[in-house]
Every structure is written in C-alpha cells, then in structure tokens.
Amino acid sequence: MSDYTTQELMAVVMSRHLADGEVAIMGAVSALPLAACGLAQASHAPGLWYVAGGSGAVNPHLAPIPESSCDERLLDADAALPLPDVVMLEGRGDVFDVFFAGGLQIDAHGNTNLEAVGDLAHPRLRGPGGVGLPFLPLAGRVVIYTMSHDTRTFVEKVDFVSGPGFLSGPQEWQEKGRGNRRTGKGPALVVTPLCALDFDPVSLRARLLTVHPGVSVQQVREATGFELFAAERPEVTEPPTPAELEILRRIDSDGLLRRVA
Amino acid sequence: MRRRAGRASRGGALTGKLVSAEAAVAGLVGDRCEVLAIGGMHLHNNPMAVIYELIREEIRIKRLVTSPSAALNADVLIGAGLVDRVSTSYVGFEHLGLAPCFRRAAEAGTIEVESLDEAAITHGLHAGASGSPFAALPRGLELSDVWRSSPGSYRMVVDPFTEQPALLIRAIRPDVAIIHAAEADERGTAWLAGAPFTDRLMAMAATKVIVQVERMVSTATMAGKPAGSTIPGFLVSAVVEAPGGCRPTASHGNYAFDEPAVRDYLRAARTAEGFAAWLAQSVAAPRAINR
Numbered sequence: 001m002s003d004y005t006t007q008e009l010m011a012v013v014m015s016r017h018l019a020d021g022e023v024a025i026m027g028a029v030s031a032l033p034l035a036a037c038g039l040a041q042a043s044h045a046p047g048l049w050y051v052a053g054g055s056g057a058v059n060p061h062l063a064p065i066p067e068s069s070c071d072e073r074l075l076d077a078d079a080a081l082p083l084p085d086v087v088m089l090e091g092r093g094d095v096f097d098v099f100f101a102g103g104l105q106i107d108a109h110g111n112t113n114l115e116a117v118g119d120l121a122h123p124r125l126r127g128p129g130g131v132g133l134p135f136l137p138l139a140g141r142v143v144i145y146t147m148s149h150d151t152r153t154f155v156e157k158v159d160f161v162s163g164p165g166f167l168s169g170p171q172e173w174q175e176k177g178r179g180n181r182r183t184g185k186g187p188a189l190v191v192t193p194l195c196a197l198d199f200d201p202v203s204l205r206a207r208l209l210t211v212h213p214g215v216s217v218q219q220v221r222e223a224t225g226f227e228l229f230a231a232e233r234p235e236v237t238e239p240p241t242p243a244e245l246e247i248l249r250r251i252d253s254d255g256l257l258r259r260v261a
Numbered sequence: 262m263r264r265r266a267g268r269a270s271r272g273g274a275l276t277g278k279l280v281s282a283e284a285a286v287a288g289l290v291g292d293r294c295e296v297l298a299i300g301g302m303h304l305h306n307n308p309m310a311v312i313y314e315l316i317r318e319e320i321r322i323k324r325l326v327t328s329p330s331a332a333l334n335a336d337v338l339i340g341a342g343l344v345d346r347v348s349t350s351y352v353g354f355e356h357l358g359l360a361p362c363f364r365r366a367a368e369a370g371t372i373e374v375e376s377l378d379e380a381a382i383t384h385g386l387h388a389g390a391s392g393s394p395f396a397a398l399p400r401g402l403e404l405s406d407v408w409r410s411s412p413g414s415y416r417m418v419v420d421p422f423t424e425q426p427a428l429l430i431r432a433i434r435p436d437v438a439i440i441h442a443a444e445a446d447e448r449g450t451a452w453l454a455g456a457p458f459t460d461r462l463m464a465m466a467a468t469k470v471i472v473q474v475e476r477m478v479s480t481a482t483m484a485g486k487p488a489g490s491t492i493p494g495f496l497v498s499a500v501v502e503a504p505g506g507c508r509p510t511a512s513h514g515n516y517a518f519d520e521p522a523v524r525d526y527l528r529a530a531r532t533a534e535g536f537a538a539w540l541a542q543s544v545a546a547p548r549a550i551n552r
Contacts (some may be wrong), residue, residue, distance in 0.1 A: 091399030128353030
C-alpha cells in the first residue's frame with residue numbers, strides 16, 4: 001500500500017522534469033501541470049516560470065489548485081497576461097521551454113489528437129478541439145499527460161494531428177520539423193497512471209522510461225496500442241519523497257490530487 | 262413571438278444603450294445573423310442571459326465564432342438547433358467532460374464544424390479589429406492537420422519576403438459580438454473584471470457589440486480602470502443589465518461557476534430529449550428576470 005495517490009505520483013514525475021529558470025505553459029484541465037510547476041518552484045526549481053492557460057496568470061500563488069485553467073483565483077499571481085498576449089508569445093518559438101499537452105489519442109511518435117476519432121467529417125467521437133496544441137512544435141519540449149492509459153488512447157497513429165509530435169517519424173521530422181530549424185525538440189516525456197515514457201532518439205518512437213511502483217511491463221504493453229520499446233526490467237518510478245508530498249499537499253490544499261480518479 | 266421593442270443603435274447617443282435582452286437581440290441581431298461571436302472562455306464569463314434570449318427568439322446563426330475555448334455558451338445554441346456552422350478551437354467542459362450537444366450534432370452531421378486553432382481565432386480577430394484582410398500565422402503551425410481541414414479560413418501562400426511557405430488566416434469580422442463585462446455605464450463603456458480572455462478583441466473586431474453586465478455604474482466609477490480592462494462606449498451598441506446573467510458559468514469579480522448546476526446540465530443534455538427538457542425549464546421560464 002502506498003501513502004500517495006497516482007495523481008500525486010504523476011505530478012511529482014512531471015515536476016522533476018522541470019529545470020530551474022525554465023518557462024512552462026499549459027492549457028485546459030490544468031490541475032496536474034499546476035501542481036507539478038508549483039512543486040518544482042517550491043523545491044528544486046525556484047526560478048521556474050509558468051503560465052496558467054487561458055487565465056494568462058504567471059506564477060499563480062497556488063493553494064488551493066483550481067480545477068479550471070481560467071479560474072479567477074489564478075490571477076492572484078506574480079503577473080498576468082491578457083490571453084491575446086499569451087497567444088502572441090506562443091508563436092515566437094523562443095519563449096516557452098515546456099508545453100504541457102493532453103489528447104484523446106496519443107501516438108507512437110508523440111502526436112496528439114483532441115479533434116476527432118475516426119474521419120473528421122463523420123467522426124465516431126467528436127472531441128472538443130485542440131485549442132493551442134498546434135503550437136507544440138514551437139515550444140522547447142512537450143510533456144504529455146493523460147489519466148487514460150489504454151489502447152483507445154495510445155494508438156500507433158492518431159486519426160488527426162492536433163498537436164504535432166515527431167510527425168510520421170525521423171524523415172518527416174528532419175524535413176519539416178527540427179531538421180528545418182523551425183521547431184523545438186519535440187515530445188520529451190509522457191506521464192500516465194501506469195508509467196512514464198520518453199522517446200528513442202533514433203526512431204523517435206515512445207519507449208518505456210519507468211514503470212510506476214506495482215505496475216508490470218506486461219500491464220503497460222497490454223494497455224498500449226502500439227509496439228512499445230521496453231527494457232526487460234525497466235526502472236521503477238521513484239516514489240514521492242516525504243518532502244515532495246509535504247509541499248504538494250500544502251499547494252493542493254483542496255486535495256484535488258487525493259481524490260480517487 | 263417576435264418582439265420589436267425599441268431599436269438600439271451603435272454610435273454616440275448619450276442615452277438608449279441600456280436596453281432589455283429582448284430589445285438588444287431584436288434590434289441588433291434580427292432574425293438571422295451571418296457571423297455571431299460569443300465571448301467567455303471555458304466556464305467563465307459566458308453571456309448566458311443574452312444567449313438564452315437568442316434561443317427564446319429562435320435566432321438563426323449562419324456562423325458562430327467562439328473564443329479559443331467555448332463551453333455552455335456554444336453548446337446550448339447548438340443544442341437548440343440554431344447554428345449552421347461553428348468556427349472554434351474547442352467546445353467542451355474542461356475537467357467536467359465533453360460538450361454533449363456539440364458532440365451529438367457534430368457526430369450526426371447536423372452542424373458544420375470549422376476547426377480552427379487558438380492562433381487563428383486570436384490573430385483572425387486581430388485582423389478583423391485592425392482592418393486587415395488576413396493575418397500571417399507563425400511558422401510551425403502548418404505541421405498540425407487543423408489548417409488543411411478548414412480551407413475556407415486558412416490559406417497557404419508564399420511569403421513574398423522570404424519565398425518560404427506562409428500560413429494565413431482570414432480576418433474574422435463578426436456582424437455581432439455578445440460579451441460579458443462586470444460593469445458598464447449608460448454610454449456603454451464597460452469594465453471587464455478578472456481575465457479579459459479574447460472578449461475585448463472580439464468587441465473590437467465586431468460591427469455591433471452587445472455587452473451583458475452584472476450592474477450599471479456611473480461614468481465616474483469607470484475612471485482609473487487599468488488600460489486593457491475596459492471597452493469604450495463608442496464601440497458598444499447596447500448594454501443589457503443582467504445580474505447573475507452568466508450563471509451557471511462564472512462571472513469574474515462576482516461569482517464562481519456553479520459546478521452542481523453544470524453537472525445537472527451535462528447529465529440532462531446526454532440525450533436530445535433531456536436537453537429539450539432542460540431548455541424548457543431553464544430558458545423558457547426566466548424571461549422576466551432579464552428585463
């Protein structure tokens with residue numbers, strides 16, 4: 001039995017990925033990235049900056065963490081940008097080091113889809129839409145998070161690219177993306193309730209980075225709809241330290257991440 | 262039951278901008294609207310009081326343009342069957358789930374969805390507000406599938422300066438924008454509390470602007486508001502006083518969103534019949550409130 005929840009573990013994994021002095025940005029459904037940024041800022045990355053989605057809040061003074069990315073309470077912050085300014089800066093390509101993203105579908109090359117499952121004109125499932133996901137290639141790196149690790153979410157190829165990852169792989173990425181010096185470094189980390197993934201530098205395909213405590217490689221493979229590179233005995237995600245949990249719970253004073261998902 | 266109660270006009274008239282929701286809709290929107298923009302972002306500052314009036318009067322909307330993230334505002338208009346085409350980058354309920362009416366209509370093909378991204382909406386409104394025919398979008402956005410799916414608004418051209426491909430978004434010029442503000446004075450100058458989202462931009466891009474407010478204040482109260490948080494009255498056609506008029510969405514500076522009520526909506530709107538029942542109860546009844 002663990003004394004932390006899956007969401008707390010995910011927030012901690014995302015937090016450890018952030019470095020001091022970086023500038024991060026997130027979109028809708030932002031409780032996890034907010035928690036991750038707040039934790040990083042209060043621990044190993046005091047000089048981190050983060051912009052809370054549509055609110056435009058810069059370094060919101062968290063506690064509690066609101067569930068909506070546009071909550072007015074976020075404006076109790078170091079600074080606030082009107083949304084059109086945030087959109088402007090997203091386009092520059094040299095402002096944001098980390099972009100947090102999600103998707104109804106996430107594929108082997110880290111492309112994400114929030115538009116539609118099936119044919120866009122006659123979708124089996126019409127998603128909400130991708131908002132700022134087309135900006136992903138312009139951020140330094142992309143951190144993808146999802147609460148659904150299953151074969152419907154993790155697919156070989158997304159039906160629609162809302163948020164470009166490594167596109168169809170090394171050749172297209174070389175031609176149109178990083179090789180063309182038009183973009184950032186692409187997807188860097190995927191965090192799910194089962195594991196953390198990163199991307200093989202040659203094939204640009206997702207590979208297992210760590211499995212969360214108590215999760216088997218077999219379990220991850222069965223929940224993933226594409227062939228996943230994995231070591232026989234991958235590393236286990238380091239659980240939250242008491243210090244990390246203490247900070248996280250101070251920030252998450254409403255216990256959003258403590259709720260059973 | 263169409264009413265033609267008074268005309269509200271754009272311009273510098275000293276009085277007459279404060280009107281009922283009925284008068285604003287009848288006088289400014291008419292029976293059908295070619296391009297209607299509605300403000301609010303996620304479950305915040307959705308101008309529901311005026312939107313409910315559009316539903317009561319069954320106003321046909323040829324093209325509905327939303328902020329980068331619409332929620333209840335777009336979902337109820339779509340559910341009421343009033344929208345031919347929606348231009349949006351998101352219609353949903355954030356952590357509470359998908360938008361039931363939007364989803365149902367899009368999957369059944371009873372609505373045309375023009376997928377845009379937030380850059381296209383924001384820069385398209387900038388172009389509309391500044392009189393430009395289009396805006397050029399940042400390099401890199403062409404890597405998503407969004408622009409290819411909406412050829413009516415995006416075009417790929419050759420940048421004449423660099424000879425590189427350049428993605429353009431056509432200007433968005435709403436005939437009418439409906440937005441929420443915390444306060445306005447009788448000349449139509451409005452103050453947006455909290456986050457302005459893209460609502461000011463929407464007002465600046467539109468030909469006619471209806472501002473729904475929590476309360477009317479004197480012009481003296483408007484003095485000293487921070488630049489970028491107000492909309493001058495010369496851009497505003499009509500003001501509708503509707504205390505609580507964003508409910509069940511939030512009104513920044515005034516109230517948070519009513520999560521149980523939104524959950525009730527999401528439960529009811531799972532089916533077309535459930536939505537119709539919700540509409541009959543929530544929209545048909547409160548006409549008196551908005552006068």
